[in-house]
Amino acid sequence: MPPALAAIAILLFVTLGYAALCAASPFGQCRTCSGLGFALTHTRRGRPKRGKTCRRCKGHGHRLRAGRWLYNRTTRLHHDGAHTPARTPKENHPWL
Numbered sequence: 001m002p003p004a005l006a007a008i009a010i011l012l013f014v015t016l017g018y019a020a021l022c023a024a025s026p027f028g029q030c031r032t033c034s035g036l037g038f039a040l041t042h043t044r045r046g047r048p049k050r051g052k053t054c055r056r057c058k059g060h061g062h063r064l065r066a067g068r069w070l071y072n073r074t075t076r077l078h079h080d081g082a083h084t085p086a087r088t089p090k091e092n093h094p095w096l
Helices: 003-024 067-082
Strands: 028-030 037-040 049-054 063-064
Touching: 049 067, 063 067
Parallel strands: none
Antiparallel strands: 028 063, 037 049
């Protein structure tokens, strides 16, 4: 198998695997707070203290995966472009 063909096969496998992951689990843990919803801080004595609410996930502990965000964006763009809004009665009968 030529190296280019092997690279294409591996890239396709990784892409389809990530697409399956985004479909099965669209949310992942927040990387800033590790899914806790707040940052752990320590006092001078070394005791853990609950910090402020995480700004990145707004305290939920989850984030939307990049692939799912891209899928949602393209689906919304297609829907907005393909579907026409409903016509009002005045547009149906201009003489009214």
